[in-house]
Amino acid sequence: MSDILVDINKMHFERGERVIYDDISLQVRKGGITAVMGPSGIGKTTLLKLIGGQLTPESGEVLFQDENIHQMSRKRLYDVRRKMSMLFQSGALFTNISVFDNVAFPLREHTGLSEEVIKTIVLLKLEAVGLRGAAQLMPSELSGGMARRAALARAIALDPELIMYDEPFAGQDPISMGVLVKLIKELNSALGLTSIVVTHDVTEVLTIADYAYIMADKRIIGAGTPDEIRSSSSELVQQFLRGNADGPVPFHFPAPSLETSFMGANK
Amino acid sequence: MNWLINLGASTLGKLSGLGNASLMLWGGLVAFPRLKNIPLIIQQIYVVGVQSLLIILVSGLFIGMVMALQGYTILVSYGAEGSLGPMVALTLLRELGPVVTGLLFAGRAGSALTAEIGLMKATEQLSSLEMMAVDPLRRIIAPRFWAGVISMPMLALIFSAVGILGGHLVGVDWLGVDSGSYWSIMQATVDWDKDVVNGVIKSFVFALVVVWVALYKGYSAIPTSEGISKATTETVVFSSLAILGLDFVLTALMFGIN
Amino acid sequence: MTSKKTELMVGIFVALALAATLMLALQVANKGMSGSGEVYQVSAKFDNIGGLKARSSIKVGGVVVGRVTRIYLDNQELIPVVDMEISADYARTFPETSSVSILTAGLLGEQYVGLTPGFVFPGEDPIYLGDKEGETQFIVDTKSAIVLEDLIGQFLFGKDSD
Numbered sequence: 120m121s122d123i124l125v126d127i128n129k130m131h132f133e134r135g136e137r138v139i140y141d142d143i144s145l146q147v148r149k150g151g152i153t154a155v156m157g158p159s160g161i162g163k164t165t166l167l168k169l170i171g172g173q174l175t176p177e178s179g180e181v182l183f184q185d186e187n188i189h190q191m192s193r194k195r196l197y198d199v200r201r202k203m204s205m206l207f208q209s210g211a212l213f214t215n216i217s218v219f220d221n222v223a224f225p226l227r228e229h230t231g232l233s234e235e236v237i238k239t240i241v242l243l244k245l246e247a248v249g250l251r252g253a254a255q256l257m258p259s260e261l262s263g264g265m266a267r268r269a270a271l272a273r274a275i276a277l278d279p280e281l282i283m284y285d286e287p288f289a290g291q292d293p294i295s296m297g298v299l300v301k302l303i304k305e306l307n308s309a310l311g312l313t314s315i316v317v318t319h320d321v322t323e324v325l326t327i328a329d330y331a332y333i334m335a336d337k338r339i340i341g342a343g344t345p346d347e348i349r350s351s352s353s354e355l356v357q358q359f360l361r362g363n364a365d366g367p368v369p370f371h372f373p374a375p376s377l378e379t380s381f382m383g384a385n386k
Numbered sequence: 387m388n389w390l391i392n393l394g395a396s397t398l399g400k401l402s403g404l405g406n407a408s409l410m411l412w413g414g415l416v417a418f419p420r421l422k423n424i425p426l427i428i429q430q431i432y433v434v435g436v437q438s439l440l441i442i443l444v445s446g447l448f449i450g451m452v453m454a455l456q457g458y459t460i461l462v463s464y465g466a467e468g469s470l471g472p473m474v475a476l477t478l479l480r481e482l483g484p485v486v487t488g489l490l491f492a493g494r495a496g497s498a499l500t501a502e503i504g505l506m507k508a509t510e511q512l513s514s515l516e517m518m519a520v521d522p523l524r525r526i527i528a529p530r531f532w533a534g535v536i537s538m539p540m541l542a543l544i545f546s547a548v549g550i551l552g553g554h555l556v557g558v559d560w561l562g563v564d565s566g567s568y569w570s571i572m573q574a575t576v577d578w579d580k581d582v583v584n585g586v587i588k589s590f591v592f593a594l595v596v597v598w599v600a601l602y603k604g605y606s607a608i609p610t611s612e613g614i615s616k617a618t619t620e621t622v623v624f625s626s627l628a629i630l631g632l633d634f635v636l637t638a639l640m641f642g643i644n
Numbered sequence: 645m646t647s648k649k650t651e652l653m654v655g656i657f658v659a660l661a662l663a664a665t666l667m668l669a670l671q672v673a674n675k676g677m678s679g680s681g682e683v684y685q686v687s688a689k690f691d692n693i694g695g696l697k698a699r700s701s702i703k704v705g706g707v708v709v710g711r712v713t714r715i716y717l718d719n720q721e722l723i724p725v726v727d728m729e730i731s732a733d734y735a736r737t738f739p740e741t742s743s744v745s746i747l748t749a750g751l752l753g754e755q756y757v758g759l760t761p762g763f764v765f766p767g768e769d770p771i772y773l774g775d776k777e778g779e780t781q782f783i784v785d786t787k788s789a790i791v792l793e794d795l796i797g798q799f800l801f802g803k804d805s806d
Contacts, residue, residue, distance in 0.1 A: 171517050200519035211514035225518045228525075270514075277518075432650045436657045475672050540661035547664035550672060569671065574701050574708060578673040 123182075124149045124281055124313045125170055130179030132162075132169060139165055141337040142179070147281075152307050152314040154324040156359070157334035163317040164208070167283045170315070171205060172196050183281075201229060204279040208286045210270035212258040218245070219254040222273045229277060244272040248302060264295030268302065275306060281313045282306075288320040296320075300327055321360055325349070333359055407602040411531075413523035426529035427536070434495040434530070435537030439544070441494055442487060446545035449482060450474060450552025457553075458561050467563050471572035474553035475546075479576065479585045480641065483546035485633050488592035491538050492625040496600035499530055500621040503604025504614035512605075527605065531597050538593030539586050546585065584640045591632060596625040682732035683710065684774035686781050688744050688757075693724045694789025695755045696746055702728055702757040709734050712757060728757065736772040739764050745787030755789060 125147035132140040139162040147153045157163055168174045170181055172188045181188045183199060191199065212221050222241045226232060232240070245251045248268040258266055267287065274282055284303065288296050304327045307314050318324050325331065325345040333341040333348065333356055341348060341356040348356060374380070453474050461467045503526065506512050512522045550572075557563045576582070600621045607617035693715060702710040710730035718725050730738075741762025748755050762785075764770040773781055 168513070173513065173516055197519045197521070200517060203517070205514065205517040207510040207514050209509050211510035213511055214509070225520075228518065228520050428654050429650060431654050431657070436653045439657060439660070479668070479672075537657075540657070540664075543661055543664040543668065547667050547672075550667075572672055576673045577699060578669065580699075582668050582673055 122149045123147065124184060125315070126182040126185075127170070128180045128182065130169070130176045130181060132165065132174070132176045134162075134165075138337055140176070143334070143337075143339050145332055145339065147313060147315055148330060149313050150307075150311060151329035152303065152316060152327055154328035154331040155315065155317045155334060156319060156321055156324065156331060158359070159319055161334055161337070163319075163334065164285050167205060167285055167315065167317060170283065171200065171203060201277060202279055203281040203283065204274040204277065205283045206267070206271055206274050206285060206287060208289060210258075210263075210266040212261075212266055212270055212273070214258050216257075217254070218250065218256050218258065218261070218269045221258065221269060222276050225273065225276045240276065241272075244276050245269075247275070247306070248272045249298075262295075264291050264298065267291075267295075267299065271299075271302060271306075275310065275312075278310065279312070281315070284314065284316045284318070286318055287316065288318055288323055296323060300324075303327060321362075335359065403606070406606065407598065410523065410527060410602055410605060411598055413521075413527065423524070423529055426525070427533050430529045430533030431537050434491075434499070434534050435541065438491060438494045438537070438541060441490055442541045442545050443548055445486065445490060446478075446483075446548035447552040447555075449486065450478065450549030450554075451556045453477060453482075453549070454553035454556035454561070458557055458563065467557075467561075468567040468571055470553070470557045470563050471568040471570075472575035474557070475550050475572045475576050476581060478546040478549040478553075479581045481633070481637070483542045483549065484585050484588035484592055485629060487538060487542040487545045487589060488596060488629040489626055491534075491541065491593070492596045492600070492622055492629065495534065495537075496596045496621050496625055497618045499534070499597070499600040500604040500607070500618045501614055503527075503530075503601060504607035504609065504617050507605065507607060508609035508611075508614065527601050531601060534597030534600075535590065535593045538596070539589045542585065542589035580640075588633065588636050588640075591636060592629050595628045595632065599625040599628065683729040684732055684735060685713075685727065685729060686773050686783055687725055687727050688783040688786045689718065689721070689723050689725050690746065690786050690788045691723060692746075692788040692791060693726060694746055694748075694791060696726065696757065696789065697755075700754065700756050702730060702744075702759055704738075704759045704761065709759065726757070730774065732774075735774050738762070738773045740771045740773055740775075740781070740783075741785070742773060742783060743785035743787065744783050746789035748790075 123146050125145075127143060127145040129142050129144055130140055131138075131142055145155070155163055155166060165174060169176055170183070170188070172181075172191070175189050183203070186199070188196065188199070212218070213224065216224070219241055222244055223237050226237045226240060230237075242251055242254065245254055248271050250265060250268055250272065253261065253265065253269070258269070261269060287299050287303065291299065300323050303314060303316065306312060307327075316324055316328065325348065328345055330344055331342070331348050332339050335355060341351050341353050343351070349360065351357065454470060457470050457473045458467055461469055461473070503512075506526065512526065515522045515525060554565070554568060558565045558568050603617040603621045603624070604614075607613050696712065696715065698712055698715055700712045701708045702712065710728055712726055713729050714727040716725055716727075717723070738759065739762040741764075743760045743762065745758050745760070746755055747758040773783070775781070
């Protein structure tokens with residue numbers, strides 16, 4: 120088996136009339152942390168849903184362990200999904216059950232383990248994210264950062280091979296952000312996971328990523344190790360890294376020129 | 387030309403919506419025979435059934451009482467107040483029981499289901515279930531579907547029974563209709579198969595429609611606060627209209643001929 | 645995950661629904677007597693059935709003993725035929741000389757079939773309604789419903805002939 124876990128090949132995806140991805144190719148190496156960066160609103164979450172098989176591309180293929188996700192039978196897809204897991208931006212904890220039950224949920228659903236074993240596993244997973252003390256709280260009683268950590272505990276409950284983080288740092292205070300960065304890094308090496316981190320927080324993610332892709336305008340505009348990215352000569356990449364307001368990625372949403380808009384309105 | 391295109395597009399949109407809703411219903415139906423799901427169904431019967439019980443009991447009682455009061459004032463002028471029993475019983479069993487229960491159920495449980503599913507979608511809980519290799523149709527939709535379909539005929543029966551007791555309360559205990567004639571003429575008129583069973587069949591059909599609409603509207607809601615509020619409103623409006631329309635069709639089929 | 649309290653409440657709910665069903669069955673529809681028991685068939689021809697309907701009751705001195713099952717027009721004789729079911733509790737009770745008439749409960753009430761048991765000649769072996777198994781038996785002695793117009797006509801005619 121190759122050391123590429125997820126291989127996206129010339130994938131084309133559109134939603135309605137709007138093209139989201141135009142022929143992108145992307146590889147995720149086993150055991151590493153791959154960062155996918157890009158401005159908000161270009162459908163980075165969509166990329167994860169494509170990998171998870173929740174969406175189907177127009178053309179091109181997405182391989183997971185050399186198997187095409189979108190040509191599997193439904194049953195096979197559900198089997199494969201047990202090997203992957205996803206941390207949603209909101210955490211997506213089930214709001215009607217406690218943190219403990221949330222983490223226990225995938226175990227109860229997919230394994231025939233006894234309640235005692237499940238309890239041990241759940242507490243271990245919660246310990247790993249530092250929330251063992253919060254096991255009996257309801258999700259609504261957690262802060263945003265804690266909810267995300269609880270969701271992370273749930274995501275690793277079944278010991279997946281691939282874990283996808285959707286904007287893990289968005290809207291976090293610096294301390295929570297630091298905690299999450301540390302967690303992602305540690306979990307990846309301790310559990311031998313493969314991670315995909317989708318984010319627009321460039322500085323944080325470049326400290327832990329092994330390889331990074333930068334996306335903009337439906338394409339991948341830069342790829343490489345963090346050092347390569349930082350020293351890239353591409354204007355686009357540099358604009359993104361420094362956060363300039365205007366540049367190759369325009370400040371304005373595409374629109375007809377001001378003159379035509381106003382003249383048109385006056386007519 | 388343009389309106390033709392619009393007409394075509396909206397027809398296609400409606401059809402694909404209906405197709406999606408049918409697929410979802412199919413997913414819900416297929417997922418029934420699973421032992422693992424039974425605790426989930428019980429949990430949902432609690433939510434949609436038990437929690438609707440109070441409103442059903444209260445409205446059943448009052449509707450029965452009002453019918454006895456209204457019916458008495460009309461019937462007594464013909465000296466036919468003995469027919470109060472069958473009037474109350476037949477109206478409740480054939481029409482008001484299933485229909486009012488359906489409308490209340492749509493407002494109480496249907497809207498709650500839509501909002502719940504819509505919010506689960508908005509907070510990515512459904513997506514995360516899918517990524518945990520748990521089919522949301524089986525785990526979330528199916529138990530709610532079956533719980534609704536099981537609960538509503540039971541609620542309708544309770545509604546009718548309480549209504550008849552309410553009618554007794556006003557008609558017999560208050561207005562002085564003879565208790566014996568209240569029950570005996572009722573017994574002579576009400577037929578088990580024709581009246582009670584048909585009423586249950588009606589409420590079963592209404593339950594299917596209400597729960598189907600509610601779940602589909604939630605499942606296909608646009609995951610924003612505006613989208614969910616719109617979906618909730620649509621659930622109540624659509625299922626109420628469907629209940630009233632279907633009630634006519636069912637009544638025509640059950641009681642129209644002969 | 646289902647808590648004990650939830651299960652208890654659902655149990656109460658189901659019990660309540662069962663109680664409602666039981667009440668509707670016994671107290672309201674009175675299924676215990678009429679629906680489940682065995683019955684036997686008899687028929688009668690009337691000149692006029694008035695407002696009699698299927699499911700109208702058959703009474704003997706006010707006691708309900710059966711129900712009308714079907715009303716149709718005899719193709720040859722062009723008179724209404726009423727099919728009736730009588731509870732098997734009253735098998736071998738009414739002699740075949742019994743008569744039926746269509747009566748009205750009160751001035752504006754429902755119409756029903758009144759059955760008047762016939763007499764039995766002492767010493768003879770009587771034939772009862774429902775004796776011939778498998779075939780419907782016709783009651784010969786029938787009295788039609790009273791139609792108001794006929795009644796007025798009779799009254800006027802009676803005055804004239806006076």
